[in-house]
Amino acid sequence: MKKKLSITLIVCALLVVSLIVYASVQNARQKRLDAERVAAEARQEEIDKRREEEAEKKRIQEKIDEIEISLERELKRRKAERETAALKRRVDFTISDDSQDPLKVAEFKSNEAFLKVKAAEADLELVNKAADMKEKILAGQSEK
Secondary structure (H helix, E strand, O other): OOOHHHHHHHHHHHHHHHHHHHHHHHHHHHHHHHHHHHHHHHHHHHHHHHHHHHHHHHHHHHHHHHHHHHHHHHHHHHHHHHHHHHHHHHHHHHHOOHHHHHHHHHHHHHHHHHHHHHHHHHHHHHHHHHHHHHHHHHHHOOOO
């Protein structure tokens, strides 16, 4: 009987030990699953952050592209207006009696050169304004 009781105690002790080992294994498994879940969430957050950054970069590039397109259009419009006005002035001058006077011709050419310089200055100012706008947009991006 003592032998039977001893065997029963050993079996019970083995059951308790196996339950403790099983609980430890389950606890370790749960910790590993939790760590994997946290890592997956961190990866997803990083992916979302990159997507947001890419979307922001795309929006900024679109703004810059809009500025450049607007600048090109404005420069083309101004150039066309200047060319039309210059052609009209040349036609008017050619038709006038002054076109035969060398002094008047020189004065006309001087005025035309002056107008070209002023137009170039105005275009440069417009280009500088567009560059400033781009810089502000990019500076706003770098602050974020």
